[in-house]
Amino acid sequence: MSELSFDAPVWHHGKALRKGYTTGSCATAAAKVAALMVLRQHLIHQVSIVTPSGVTLCLNVESPHIEGQQAIAAIRKDGGDDVDATHGMLIFARVTLNDSGEITLTGGEGIGTVTRKGVGLPLGSAAINRTPRHTIESAVREAIGPARGADVEIFAPEGEARAQKTYNSRLGILGGISIIGTTGIVTPMSEESWKRSLSLELEIKRASGLTRVILVPGNHGERFVREQMGVDTQTVVTMRNFVGYMIEAAVRLLALRHISGPPGAGRG
Structure with missing residues (x-):
């Protein structure tokens, strides 16, 4: 999908609907910019990512903060005209650099925990789906280079409350929202x-x-x-x-x- 096709509206019953981006794209962008900030030791207020569908998103960064070898940043979820329970909430990433050479990814406050089989994730793990896991880890690796390691935590302070308006409890995902999105883009009325x-x-x-x-x-x-x-x-x-x-x-x-x-x- 090109940037032009992302900007082009979706027409539904004669009404032009605006596309948005997923919680997975938010988490990826937040993790990338947090990694860049801790490396460069200065605040960054805008970040670009390429979604799995090939769309380049340039997103505003909120609440950037650096403390030593750790940085935190947030991206506000925008579902376009597909206003779901996560629309408008902040998705945060905390990135801590280390010398392990490995990238670890965990879910913190407001990210759901998998309690049933069938969703394609291990029991007890954070509800960060496979595609977002890959894009988050790839974006952080690109930012920090091949030798460094990083601990990445995705969290969403509003997540537990927002999750009550989703299907998560029916799916056995408890305590928060899911980080999802196979394309990175939200298509209204999909x-x-x-x-x-x-x-x-x-x-x-x-x-x-x-x-x-x-x-x-x-x-x-x-x-x-x-x-x-x-x-x-x-x-x-x-x-x-x-x-x-x-x-x-x-x-x-x-x-x-x-x-x-x-x-x-x-x-x-």
């Missing part, structure tokens, strides 16, 4: 992003040992099967508007039990 998050829930159900699930249209459907049918919501997965896709995924990954919901449940 069906693929919705599908990935919904099918990930099926993967987690399978990894937990479930062999059957109940698919429901949305929140009303989930409430219906819980209150009217006495169903354990651990077996329930919402489909939103992706009925065909979710049925196919459930058949492929599990044994689909049935689809349920009150008349007119929709996606609410």
Whole structure:
């Protein structure tokens, strides 16, 4: 994706929607600029990164701070016109240089912890997905060179509160947000992003040992099967508007039990 295509809006129902960038891009940029600051020993107020999709982002740095061989910097998440629970929050990185030659990456305050199998990360690890892990480590390595080592901590003071408005608890990610993004760019109204998050829930159900699930249209459907049918919501997965896709995924990954919901449940 070129810079021009990033600047070009996404059209949805005749309305131009602005693209944004992911928590993964924020963490990568924050880690890179913190590494550069501790090396150069002066504050930096703007940093550029290249996202996995090839887009170059030039981002403003907030709260830069240097103390000896450690530096901290933050990037404010901008989801464009796809305003999710993390929009507007600060993603921080703390980088401490050492002589180990290795780069270690951890999650601090406000970054969720993986408590269930199925998300592709080790149990007990920070919820920093594979692509952001790679981009963070690569950006820091580029900044510090081949010989030095660094301890990198990603943290988000608002993360635990913001995570309550996400799917994280359903996915077994507790205590904070996830650092995510396969392309580094947020595309408003992206069906693929919705599908990935919904099918990930099926993967987690399978990894937990479930062999059957109940698919429901949305929140009303989930409430219906819980209150009217006495169903354990651990077996329930919402489909939103992706009925065909979710049925196919459930058949492929599990044994689909049935689809349920009150008349007119929709996606609410």
